[in-house]
Amino acid sequence: EEIDEKELEKARNFFRKKEKLEELKADPSLQQPSATNMETLKGEYMECLEELAKANEELNREQQLFMELKEQLETIRSGGPER
Structure with a gap:
């Protein structure tokens, strides 16, 4: 053959x-994601956004505290406020 x-x-x-x-x-x-998968992903995405917002708020508080402590340290190093 x-x-x-x-x-x-x-x-x-x-x-x-x-x-x-x-x-x-x-x-x-x-x-193609199903509607159920899309809802699950949307929920997870929203949870992540909420966690990021909370982390950002905490970071802002920590930065504010840092700035306050830095100012206090500079005041102490410069001999403190005049009395």
Whole structure:
């Protein structure tokens, strides 16, 4: 039986492309999220935003405290307020 090399190569290419397509179909990053998944992700995103806001508030308080302590230290180093 004679094998047509061109047809064999076409078949190989077809199966390579088919395999690649199956890989792409299985790739979770390319899947369409469902409404349930979107709600879950939205909830997680909102929780992260809330945590960031709280962390930012705490950071601002810490920075304010630092500035106050720095001013007090500078006052002490300069001999304190004149009495």
